[in-house]
Amino acid sequence: MALPLLPADWxxxxxxxxxxxxxxxxxxxxxxxxxxxLAHARRARHKRTFxxxxxxxxxxxxxxxxxxxxGEISEPEDPMDLQREAKDWKTQDHYKILGLSKYRWKASEDxxxxxxxxxxxxxxxxxxxxxxxxxxxxxxxxxxxxxxxxLDPVKRRQYDSVDEExxxxxxxxxxxGKDFYKAWSKFFKAEARFSKEHxxxxxxxxxxxxxxxxxxxNFWYNFDSWRTFEYLDEDVPDDNENRDQKRHVERKNANxxxxxxxxxxxRLRKLLDDASAGxxxxxRFRQEANAAKNKKKADREAAEKKAIEDAKAKKEAEEKAKAEAEEKAKAExxxxxxxxxxxxxxxxxxxxxxxxxxxxxxYFAEGDASAAQVDAxxxxxxxxxxxxxxxxxxxxxxxxxxxxxxxxxKSVWSDEVKRLVEAGKLKEGDAKTLA
Numbered sequence: 001m002a003l004p005l006l007p008a009d010w011x012x013x014x015x016x017x018x019x020x021x022x023x024x025x026x027x028x029x030x031x032x033x034x035x036x037x038l039a040h041a042r043r044a045r046h047k048r049t050f051x052x053x054x055x056x057x058x059x060x061x062x063x064x065x066x067x068x069x070x071g072e073i074s075e076p077e078d079p080m081d082l083q084r085e086a087k088d089w090k091t092q093d094h095y096k097i098l099g100l101s102k103y104r105w106k107a108s109e110d111x112x113x114x115x116x117x118x119x120x121x122x123x124x125x126x127x128x129x130x131x132x133x134x135x136x137x138x139x140x141x142x143x144x145x146x147x148x149x150x151l152d153p154v155k156r157r158q159y160d161s162v163d164e165e166x167x168x169x170x171x172x173x174x175x176x177g178k179d180f181y182k183a184w185s186k187f188f189k190a191e192a193r194f195s196k197e198h199x200x201x202x203x204x205x206x207x208x209x210x211x212x213x214x215x216x217x218n219f220w221y222n223f224d225s226w227r228t229f230e231y232l233d234e235d236v237p238d239d240n241e242n243r244d245q246k247r248h249v250e251r252k253n254a255n256x257x258x259x260x261x262x263x264x265x266x267r268l269r270k271l272l273d274d275a276s277a278g279x280x281x282x283x284r285f286r287q288e289a290n291a292a293k294n295k296k297k298a299d300r301e302a303a304e305k306k307a308i309e310d311a312k313a314k315k316e317a318e319e320k321a322k323a324e325a326e327e328k329a330k331a332e333x334x335x336x337x338x339x340x341x342x343x344x345x346x347x348x349x350x351x352x353x354x355x356x357x358x359x360x361x362x363y364f365a366e367g368d369a370s371a372a373q374v375d376a377x378x379x380x381x382x383x384x385x386x387x388x389x390x391x392x393x394x395x396x397x398x399x400x401x402x403x404x405x406x407x408x409x410k411s412v413w414s415d416e417v418k419r420l421v422e423a424g425k426l427k428e429g430d431a432k433t434l435a
Contacts, residue, residue, distance in 0.1 A: 086141035094146035350397035
């Protein structure tokens with residue numbers, strides 16, 4: 001909707017004065033602002049219609065966009081690419097089409113979008129036609145296809161998998177020193193982009209530790225690559241009437257991918273063999289290992305000789321010590337045997353005291369104790385004895401020894417049962433006749 005033209009004396013308009021009169025707090029001046037007023041002022045100043053102003057603004061915006069110096073995504077266009085047929089998109093270098101040759105698989109999504117926008121502004125068919133160019137839109141279609149592939153994570157991964165322009169050639173001649181490590185480091189750094197696992201160990205330099213070198217070769221000899229070769233598949237016919245042909249092509253593609261995968265694994269393993277064969281670090285580590293092995297052997301022989309010399313003198317001392325030890329052990333065994341027998345007898349004696357105490361207390365019965373009462377009390381005495389060690393049995397026997405009064409004996413047993421319940425050795429309700 002178009003904005004109405006404002007009169008030159010708008011601020012002095014009667015309606016505005018009426019609004020000012022209604023304001024009792026303070027007088028305020030209202031001025032027109034904002035992008036819509038500025039657009040109106042621009043049209044009024046240059047005497048343009050809405051459509052003319054929109055067209056001129058769009059052209060100005062496009063010119064400013066083209067003038068932005070995106071050096072990071074700017075590179076000369078190959079005349080051969082400008083003549084490329086869109087139907088041959090699968091053989092085109094998508095990164096080169098968008099001017100991202102130096103970035104390739106490292107290019108971010110934002111860089112790809114910027115490159116696409118810049119190329120579209122330059123090669124859009126409408127712009128070419130406006131400039132009087134008779135060129136067709138084949139290269140523009142190539143730009144669109146490159147952007148479609150590179151902005152789709154799956155398609156881009158498939159393309160990066162076979163992007164030979166991103167490969168780094170391995171050393172083809174015998175190198176030594178820093179040149180050797182620099183060349184192979186560059187190669188393996190490029191190959192690392194195919195690894196499923198990260199971080200990827202680096203090749204390192206001549207000062208790398210043995211552990212670093214071993215980790216590197218162990219990782220790469222067991223390299224787990226995500227690399228696939230679907231991008232090189234033969235096109236599968238989408239004709240539903242020819243299903244046999246479709247299945248045939250699919251099987252053919254699957255076998256081709258499997259073969260290329262195996263060949264790629266063999267290629268990498270052979271290059272690893274070449275790198276390890278010329279790696280002076282491995283040779284140095286082997287020499288150091290051999291030197292350490294020889295030193296260990298010499299030390300072992302010297303130790304064996306010394307052991308033989310010491311053996312004779314040691315043997316006599318050992319025999320003498322053995323005889324003394326046997327004599328001492330014999331005495332200790334006899335002493336231990338006596339101590340065990342004494343302890344065993346003491347336990348038996350103390351258990352007799354425990355059972356004798358309940359007997360002296362008439363098994364805590366009024367009058368003659370029944371057989372059932374006697375059995376119940378003795379069973380509870382056995383239960384308590386089973387829950388305490390010899391020292392505790394001795395302590396309990398000392399408390400009971402000499403007591404003859406049933407109540408005093410019952411009190412000692414009751415305290416012991418209570419102690420065992422609190423210690424978790426008996427449950428509530430166990431040894432009821434003693435509690």
